[in-house]
Amino acid sequence: MQTISSTAGWTAAARELETARADRFLEDPLTLCTEAERRQWHDVVVSVLGYSPPVVPVRARLGDEVVRAAAEDGVRQVVSLAAGLESRVLRLELPTDLVYMEVDLPALLEARSLRLAQAGAAARPVCRRVEVAADLSEDWDRRLRESGFDPLARTLWVVEGLLPYLDADACHTLLRTVRGMSAPGSQLWCDHVHPDVFAAAHYAPVLRSLDELGVLWASGWADPVTQLAADGWQAGAWTVKDLARPEPGNPPAVWMPPVPTRADTSDSGYHWLIWAHTA
Numbered sequence: 001m002q003t004i005s006s007t008a009g010w011t012a013a014a015r016e017l018e019t020a021r022a023d024r025f026l027e028d029p030l031t032l033c034t035e036a037e038r039r040q041w042h043d044v045v046v047s048v049l050g051y052s053p054p055v056v057p058v059r060a061r062l063g064d065e066v067v068r069a070a071a072e073d074g075v076r077q078v079v080s081l082a083a084g085l086e087s088r089v090l091r092l093e094l095p096t097d098l099v100y101m102e103v104d105l106p107a108l109l110e111a112r113s114l115r116l117a118q119a120g121a122a123a124r125p126v127c128r129r130v131e132v133a134a135d136l137s138e139d140w141d142r143r144l145r146e147s148g149f150d151p152l153a154r155t156l157w158v159v160e161g162l163l164p165y166l167d168a169d170a171c172h173t174l175l176r177t178v179r180g181m182s183a184p185g186s187q188l189w190c191d192h193v194h195p196d197v198f199a200a201a202h203y204a205p206v207l208r209s210l211d212e213l214g215v216l217w218a219s220g221w222a223d224p225v226t227q228l229a230a231d232g233w234q235a236g237a238w239t240v241k242d243l244a245r246p247e248p249g250n251p252p253a254v255w256m257p258p259v260p261t262r263a264d265t266s267d268s269g270y271h272w273l274i275w276a277h278t279a
């Protein structure tokens, strides 16, 4: 039986594939995935769709820009929920007084520490990195506070590759807790799938495999802006298709580097990238 933690190796493999491209949109020198995870990403997703879904590297690169911009704007507290094997904290030169907190399950963080140790001395962040081993379906907020989270400081919350795995109630509970811990001027960078993906014929074999492996997506948002407004967030939301083929009705935000048109793959209309501020 898989656990959702193994999907952290898949997204790492997707970042690695992008990094290997001559026309890369993301450069991630420390992907930390194993050969078995690379193979599984290939077998479950890449070989079925015929491509590695660009949403993963696009999300990572735009997430980098969001984190950089927040740091330039004076934000000194970043909390990555379900950080997985993402090594953004190591690939970005962030201010030394910025605290970057990474929350994930204890087993994932242990595995990650081992892989980081194998990666050697280069794997040291410039900013202050704090690991928080916690289950996001339990009292993770208490753990975060005990680890030094400052509820009065503006926070950038990063929630990448998690919400689709949670059912609608769990998503709502998590984001309500996040909002309750957000000082005025805080931000949220997250992603979610569009519910239409569950009926998309070409995606059915991928979803079947996710189901067999015990990691099937459990929810989606048709309208992230309205969804988040109900919890006190003012959000902008773009599908990968919106970004790869911008339309006047929903242009990319000014800070977004142009997403290559090759990111407009057969699943690109089903995946939202969302940037929100406290309302």
Ligand SMILES: C[S@@+](CC[C@H](N)C(=O)[O-])C[C@H]1O[C@@H](n2cnc3c(N)ncnc32)[C@H](O)[C@@H]1O
Residues within 6 Å of the ligand: 004, 005, 006, 007, 008, 011, 012, 081, 082, 083, 084, 085, 086, 103, 104, 105, 108, 134, 135, 136, 137, 159, 160, 161, 162
């Ligand atoms: C698809 S990975 C995404 C990882 C990373 N954010 C990225 O973009 O590569 C999902 C992550 O969610 C974490 N996760 C799943 N359920 C969790 C829970 N209940 N508490 C904490 N982390 C959880 C997994 O361990 C895994 O690292």
